[in-house]
Amino acid sequence: MSDHVYWKEGSLYVLDQRLLPFKTTYLKCSTLKDVAGAITDMAVRGAPLIGIVAAYGVVVGMQEKLRSRPHLKESDAEKICRVLKGTRPTAVNLFWALKKMREAYLKFKADPDLIGHLLQAAVEIHQQDTENNKRLSGYGAELIDDGDTILTHCNAGALATGGYGTALGVIRAAVKAGKSIRVIATETRPYFQGARLTAWELMQEHIPATLITDSMAGYFLSRGRINCVIVGADRIAANGDTANKIGTYSLAVLAHENAVPFYVAAPLSTVDTKIESGSDIPIEERKPDEVTTIAGHRIAPDGAVAANPAFDVTPHRYIHAIITEKGIIRKPYNFT
Amino acid sequence: MSDHVYWKEGSLYVLDQRLLPFKTTYLKCSTLKDVAGAITDMAVRGAPLIGIVAAYGVVVGMQEKLRSRPHLKESDAEKICRVLKGTRPTAVNLFWALKKMREAYLKFKADPDLIGHLLQAAVEIHQQDTENNKRLSGYGAELIDDGDTILTHCNAGALATGGYGTALGVIRAAVKAGKSIRVIATETRPYFQGARLTAWELMQEHIPATLITDSMAGYFLSRGRINCVIVGADRIAANGDTANKIGTYSLAVLAHENAVPFYVAAPLSTVDTKIESGSDIPIEERKPDEVTTIAGHRIAPDGAVAANPAFDVTPHRYIHAIITEKGIIRKPYNFT
Numbered sequence: 001m002s003d004h005v006y007w008k009e010g011s012l013y014v015l016d017q018r019l020l021p022f023k024t025t026y027l028k029c030s031t032l033k034d035v036a037g038a039i040t041d042m043a044v045r046g047a048p049l050i051g052i053v054a055a056y057g058v059v060v061g062m063q064e065k066l067r068s069r070p071h072l073k074e075s076d077a078e079k080i081c082r083v084l085k086g087t088r089p090t091a092v093n094l095f096w097a098l099k100k101m102r103e104a105y106l107k108f109k110a111d112p113d114l115i116g117h118l119l120q121a122a123v124e125i126h127q128q129d130t131e132n133n134k135r136l137s138g139y140g141a142e143l144i145d146d147g148d149t150i151l152t153h154c155n156a157g158a159l160a161t162g163g164y165g166t167a168l169g170v171i172r173a174a175v176k177a178g179k180s181i182r183v184i185a186t187e188t189r190p191y192f193q194g195a196r197l198t199a200w201e202l203m204q205e206h207i208p209a210t211l212i213t214d215s216m217a218g219y220f221l222s223r224g225r226i227n228c229v230i231v232g233a234d235r236i237a238a239n240g241d242t243a244n245k246i247g248t249y250s251l252a253v254l255a256h257e258n259a260v261p262f263y264v265a266a267p268l269s270t271v272d273t274k275i276e277s278g279s280d281i282p283i284e285e286r287k288p289d290e291v292t293t294i295a296g297h298r299i300a301p302d303g304a305v306a307a308n309p310a311f312d313v314t315p316h317r318y319i320h321a322i323i324t325e326k327g328i329i330r331k332p333y334n335f336t
Numbered sequence: 337m338s339d340h341v342y343w344k345e346g347s348l349y350v351l352d353q354r355l356l357p358f359k360t361t362y363l364k365c366s367t368l369k370d371v372a373g374a375i376t377d378m379a380v381r382g383a384p385l386i387g388i389v390a391a392y393g394v395v396v397g398m399q400e401k402l403r404s405r406p407h408l409k410e411s412d413a414e415k416i417c418r419v420l421k422g423t424r425p426t427a428v429n430l431f432w433a434l435k436k437m438r439e440a441y442l443k444f445k446a447d448p449d450l451i452g453h454l455l456q457a458a459v460e461i462h463q464q465d466t467e468n469n470k471r472l473s474g475y476g477a478e479l480i481d482d483g484d485t486i487l488t489h490c491n492a493g494a495l496a497t498g499g500y501g502t503a504l505g506v507i508r509a510a511v512k513a514g515k516s517i518r519v520i521a522t523e524t525r526p527y528f529q530g531a532r533l534t535a536w537e538l539m540q541e542h543i544p545a546t547l548i549t550d551s552m553a554g555y556f557l558s559r560g561r562i563n564c565v566i567v568g569a570d571r572i573a574a575n576g577d578t579a580n581k582i583g584t585y586s587l588a589v590l591a592h593e594n595a596v597p598f599y600v601a602a603p604l605s606t607v608d609t610k611i612e613s614g615s616d617i618p619i620e621e622r623k624p625d626e627v628t629t630i631a632g633h634r635i636a637p638d639g640a641v642a643a644n645p646a647f648d649v650t651p652h653r654y655i656h657a658i659i660t661e662k663g664i665i666r667k668p669y670n671f672t
Binding site: 021145188196200209210217219222257291299301302304 | 550
């Protein structure tokens with residue numbers, strides 16, 4: 001499951017997640033435009049994975065520059081980072097990874113093997129993410145009881161990260177620890193990451209999962225059918241307010257109303273301590289046709305107006321704990 | 337908009353709502369099986385409309401019997417009602433309309449024009465529903481302020497009723513009273529009644545509407561973008577607990593959490609005073625492939641397990657008022 005992003009013979013390869021689970025197609029990214037397009041168009045998605053792909057994207061972009069002239073300039077690195085920063089606004093891991101890559105550039109800019117060092121930095125970000133996920137999943141598994149039914153939203157699995165996953169990582173670790181776990185997965189409109197990706201990841205590992213529409217979560221919560229909710233995160237503010245896939249806020253309110261614990265599982269690279277509260281997190285508004293059209297099939301009348309905010313913000317008061325690679329953090333949230 | 341169900345030359349014609357707004361196809365129902373199938377398979381849907389179609393279905397069924405033998409028996413009426421009662425379990429208007437038709441049968445069973453009297457009873461149920469909707473919509477419009485943005489779920493419009501609609505009827509009446517109204521319509525998975533039917537009804541009347549996925553409602557409520565929520569109902573218990581399309585409960589909780597009024601608009605035929613509270617309302621579980629497949633296109637891996645409860649129950653404590661043809665009823669709910 002960690003072969004969905006890799007470097008081979010000077011190019012980045014990413015599994016096109018828009019076609020999963022029906023087609024397994026890899027995109028070869030040899031130019032900055034290829035990488036930026038893969039992020040913007042959601043061939044790759046998931047906050048940690050976006051950061052990893054952007055890190056490799058810096059290497060791709062620098063190599064591309066070297067094909068047109070013999071030396072790289074600091075303005076090249078800046079321009080490449082600017083393009084990658086512009087791909088998606090909400091997931092902070094993107095900016096975090098680009099900052100790491102910029103540090104690597106400044107350290108090795110005079111080194112004849114600058115590209116090799118940049119690639120090494122990207123690989124380290126990638127590997128570190130997988131390791132962090134395994135670590136946070138181990139902590140998170142302690143919150144799960146044998147026999148629990150866990151509700152999750154969107155896909156915070158191996159596919160959303162360097163590997164192993166965050167919310168699904170916690171579920172994997174609980175199962176590995178011998179606990180019997182059932183999952184209820186929301187389909188996650190408009191992009192169906194739950195139906196397409198989470199259901200697929202769980203089926204591959206034989207973890208029993210039931211798919212529901214997003215609107216059914218309240219029903220299952222109100223009937224006592226869910227023991228806890230675990231989701232990933234795209235950006236966590238200093239006070240614990242968490243931006244995540246649209247619909248997460250609703251699940252948190254519904255869990256709160258039904259006294260069901262609500263957990264966020266995310267590496268610390270998702271925390272943006274520069275941002276005090278969730279109201280400062282920019283929310284991406286995507287194209288309306290993701291709402292009005294499914295796989296080329298229209299579901300609304302021609303001319304219908306649609307809105308498509310891709311994320312929402314869950315206030316920290318609804319979050320019981322944030323599960324990180326440094327342990328479980330509880331209210332009042334303090335990440336420093 | 338009231339030509340979606342009519343009687344012509346001895347047959348019932350219903351607009352096939354599964355194909356709307358893309359195709360306008362009428363189903364001719366000449367047998368009991370035709371009518372029962374149209375209800376079960378959701379060619380017609382919406383609690384009041386189900387009742388109306390079932391009423392006409394009694395006429396269709398009795399006529400069908402008369403084609404095989406010259407006289408009708410009480411057991412014929414009973415058998416026909418039993419088949420129609422078995423079509424869908426949650427909407428109480430179905431049982432209410434069949435009770436009315438049974439009363440008409442008992443009154444006119446010795447009359448040579450029994451069929452004519454039964455047809456007259458069905459037409460009266462149909463016309464009365466439209467009149468009740470107009471009346472309740474007038475009351476409901478008083479709850480709406482000029483400039484309001486109203487969130488609605490599923491389709492509680494003309495198409496869901498004999499005509500004019502309940503939740504959409506209130507919106508229509510407010511617009512007719514000169515108020516400037518905007519609507520936010522949830523798409524309503526799994527069947528997309530919001531995207532297909534509500535968006536279409538509102539566009540036809542030039543009422544500005546924005547379509548969202550069900551998961552986005554919390555986002556708009558939390559940002560102060562919605563002034564009130566109005567939905568229809570499939571069955572209201574004596575204490576005001578309301579069964580309605582799956583996802584309604586979530587909207588009610590989210591409205592409550594954000595101090596936004598939540599209204600139910602429904603004719604009194606939707607009230608089931610025999611049922612004390614919502615926990616006694618049977619919830620229909622439909623086939624999982626309505627969740628895993630959209631217009632023949634799979635959205636989940638082969639073998640994925642899905643749940644498909646079609647309704648949920650909103651406890652009365654979340655409901656600010658129930659808008660009926662006899663006026664606006666407020667807590668504590670008392671329908672007698």
